[in-house]
Amino acid sequence: MKAICTTTFNLDDIPDPSIASYAVLSRQERPVPNRSPSTLDRDLWDTSLIPDVVTAACRVAAGLGINHLWDRSLCVDQSSSAEVSLSINESRQRLESARVAIVYLDDLSAQSLGYNEDDWERCGYWTEAATTTDFILSKRVEIYDSQWNHRCSKTCSEFIPLASNITGVPISVLREPAALANVAVGIRIAWYAAKSSARPEDLIYSLAPILGVEMQIIYGEGRTKAFCRLQEQILHDSRDSSIFAWRAGSNGPEIRGIFAHSPAEFAHLLAYQNTNLAPWRFDSKVRFTNNGAEIRGPVIKQGLFTFLDIRKPTGKDAGSEPRIAIQLRECDGIYVRVGLTSAHTRIPSPPQRQTIDIIRDADPTIAGNLRMHIEKLDQFVNTRGSREGLPDHHQPEEESSMTLRPKEPTGLKRSRSGRPLPPYASRRSLPRVYQGYYSSDSSESESDDSNSESDSDSDDSSASDRLRASSDYEPEEEYILEESNKLHSLRPDILNSVFDSVQICVSTAEYKAPPAPPLKRARTTNWNSLHEDEESSEAFEDPNMVIIPRQRGYFHFSCPYYLRKPEKYQACLLGHDLQSIEDVIHHLQEHHTEPPYCPICRQPFERALVRDNHVRARVCQVSQGEVDGVNERQKRRLEKKDRIQLGETRRWARIWNTVFPGSGDVPEPYMSLGLEREISIIRDFWDANGLDLVSEYMGKQGIPDQHEPEEIAALSKLVLQDLLDRVLRDRPTSSET
Incomplete structure (x- = not known):
């Protein structure tokens, strides 16, 4: 870490911030033309060009007996994405290790006395995402006005209620940042609903330390994509279902994926922190595939709608707080989000635990196609008189007092894949939507040559595209x-x-x-042209598609790593039942991910950040050791090159050669x-x-x-x-x- 010496104003290296004496300057950054030195370049560093606000902060820190000052604009090389990424991912540790955070409010007048809320609230400091993170995570905060008069500490009894009202952050968290772990993820995101940042992505990157996750910094991807990546990272480490409890605005699209587009869509959750801050327990499994988010959780069917139960109040809150569910619609086995509902009525019987696939996100084109598909299905059901009393999916999302009560089943039909069909329609009555239309590979051409067995990307759709169509595939x-x-x-x-x-x-x-697979194979439907072929029977049922459970x-099947090293990977034999090629692929992706490792000594690490610190230290020696695990390229190839019509032996051979390229003979699967x-x-x-x-x-x-x-x-x-x-x-x- 780089920091400015508070006496000489030189830029120094801080080898170990955890034991160093330094302060953090937290301020609303305003550009000062021709006044900033070239950061991180000692040869060009000119102390006379350091902004006055930084030199003043250095004098304050020196008066507190602190040797160094860290400032975001000067101590991080903004032209280096690696340096910016490291700075953001280490921000929580940096703020917690600092002796003090010096908050400078350049628009708080020295003449404004006391704690008048209007004077304090108009300060631009509270509107920025980065400074909000500084204020929350720093244990000791000293606040100064525009003339560098010391006004108060963050935990001052007169000021902390005012700070809580301005920021929306509970007093308990402002007093002790460690209390963040006791606050629901959705509520933490809601604190940033009205925050701003210089670059769109910085709002999301500033939020990451509050949520305890690390992110790769990709400037130019946009705020929405960055926020989707953040939510996916949260779901890898957390089972807090408040991450699903966002609500689209009245002007937002009504058909969406599982992810929110902005922290503003969580703003309504601020009302919950007045009664219950605690994380929402979601005892379910979530994993991500090329089908989107695969969630095994409490599901309730009600007519054309499906509800994923994400919040069940317990104990003293059971009678006073609503039960909350995501409102979904199904498109041939794939679900899209159409709302958020709450119900004060208790459910007489528990929801059924089921596995459903919800798309990650739906851009305007995909949302339009999905809307046409749903409207077509509604029109079909309407002709059967089956839609009485059902909520209208065209309504904007708002609190509704629906009873999440599943209808009694009156007979259940199943498709040839084993997936239950709704009781109101037969398989031939429903439009058939290709499940892979929203995946990253959906734009690739599809070959109709049933004899093709090459590795071409334009071969048949991968078998994993239909993985979730099999009723035999259920996560444990x-x-x-x-x-x-x-x-x-x-x-x-x-x-x-x-x-x-x-x-x-x-x-x-x-x-x-x-036995060997049948010669028939799955024929995919072009989603974008589905509405143009409404009268075609092939749009509803493909007679060439056969899926045999x-x-x-x-x-x-054996785990490839168990076959290669049975003693090391005996847990794969005892803990994982692989009954299909899809199970093998899923097992490799979930349980044999290549860890971050040093390219010099080949030592594996649990976290990339620890590996990076190890590499920078340059204390290891060259080694030719083997690092087990599949990397991201291999993961994509496992699914992309899998073809049902090849038969299990040849599909297994492709898996083996992908995981262990050039290893020689392929063993019995x-x-x-x-x-x-x-x-x-x-x-x-x-x-x-x-x-x-x-x-x-x-x-x-x-x-x-x-x-x-x-x-x-x-x-x-x-x-x-x-x-x-x-x-x-x-x-x-x-x-x-």
């Missing part, structure tokens, strides 16, 4: 049985009671490789021998019978039926793990036999 439940739960004590007895049945199944089951009795085969059989047996066996045992023991279904499912999962561990102790792996 994340419910965890607490250690204090008495059900844990049942595990040894349940294991003993079922072990003989499991062994009989293992000894008698016949497993084999699946995988059956039990077929070999499961299936777990067909020894321990691996046995574990596959046990998994299938337990998937079909585990819950029944656990429930049967509890019934025989007279255990009261007072446990939640999630608890029984979690217990069943733990017993399965106990089974696998016992088998592992008794049998060697196939690599050892």
Whole structure:
């Protein structure tokens, strides 16, 4: 870190800011022509060109016994994207380590006495995103007016209520920045709803430290794209569902993706911090694919609408605060966001946990096409008289007192992929939308040559584009049985009671490789021309498309890394059930990501920032060690080059050659021998019978039926793990036999 010496005004290096004595100058930056030195260039540094405000701040810091001063405009090379990125990602650590933050209000008159709210509120300092971050994260803040008179400290009892009113930040957070962890993500974003920045992206980059995430700095991408990246990064590290609780303005498009476009769309959440600041617990799994955001959570169906339940008040708040859900519409298995609703009416039965795909974002063109598709579906349903009492999706988003009550199912049809169809329509009655129309590869041409097997990007659509069309693909439940739960004590007895049945199944089951795929293949529909071909039957159903769900009795797949290093990656064998090529691809992308590593010594690191510091230190030696994991290019290639019509063996070969290029012969993909085969059989047996066996045992023991279904499912999962561990102790792996 660079900082200005408070006595000589020279620019010095600060090797370790955590132990250095320095202050941070926080001010509304105003350009001063021909007065700034060339930052970070010692040969051109001219102390006579340092702005007066900085020299005055240096004198204040020196008077406090502080040796150095950090100023954003002078101590960061704004022409270096790497330097700017490092500065932003280290801002939280820098502000927390500073001895003091000196806040200079150049538009607070020295004649304004006391704490008149009008005088303080009109200061431009409060309108900027960067200075807001400084004010929140700095532990000690001293405030000076335009004549450098010391006015107060941030935590001054007379000033802190005024500061809270001006910034919207609760007093508890202003007193102790560590309290940010107890504030919902959506509320933190709402604090920046009316903030500004010199460059559009800087508003988002200033918000990142408040949310505890690091971002790559990409100037020129625009505020919306930067904000979408920030939200995706938050969802990688957090299960706070307030990130979904944004509301589009009355002038915004009514059909959207899962991501908000601006912090202003969270402004309505400021009302919640008066009653409950706490994060919203979202006990669900979220991951990102080329289909958008794949979310497994509490879902409620109501006519043409689907609701993703994101906030269920508990305890003392259950009766006074609304339940909140995202309002969605489905387009052939892919969901778009059409609103945010709240309901004070309790749901008599819990929502069903389902996996749904919601697009990341919808630009005006895609939103227009989606709107036409939804209107066409509404028109179709209207002719059947099935739309009575349903909310109008053309209404702007606003608080509504809807009852999120699912209708009773009256019979469920399924497509050939296994996905349930709505009860009001058959598959042939609905427009068919190509699921990949919004992905980054959607503009590539599609070949109609069914015999083509080349690696060309214009071959068939990738098999992963239809991954979510298979009902067999379900992410594992994340419910965890607490250690204090008495059900844990049942595990040894349940294991003993079922072990003989499991062994009989293992000894008698016949497993084999699946048959070759049919010659028919998926034919995609051009989304942009869908409305031009409304009368064509091919727009509703493609007779050439066949998706065969995988059956039990077929070999499961091995993890490529387990095959290569079975001892190191034994967790892949015991903890992950790979029943399809899509499962293998997903497993590699989620659990074998290449870590940041030093290109010199090949040492891996958990964070890129730590790796960068290690490289800059230049203390390591050249090494030829191997770093396991798939990089981003390999991840994209895994999906892009996958083709259903090639058959599982050839698809596996493509995966192996992508992950381990030039490694020679491709091994057998299936777990067909020894321990691996046995574990596959046990998994299938337990998937079909585990819950029944656990429930049967509890019934025989007279255990009261007072446990939640999630608890029984979690217990069943733990017993399965106990089974696998016992088998592992008794049998060697196939690599050892």
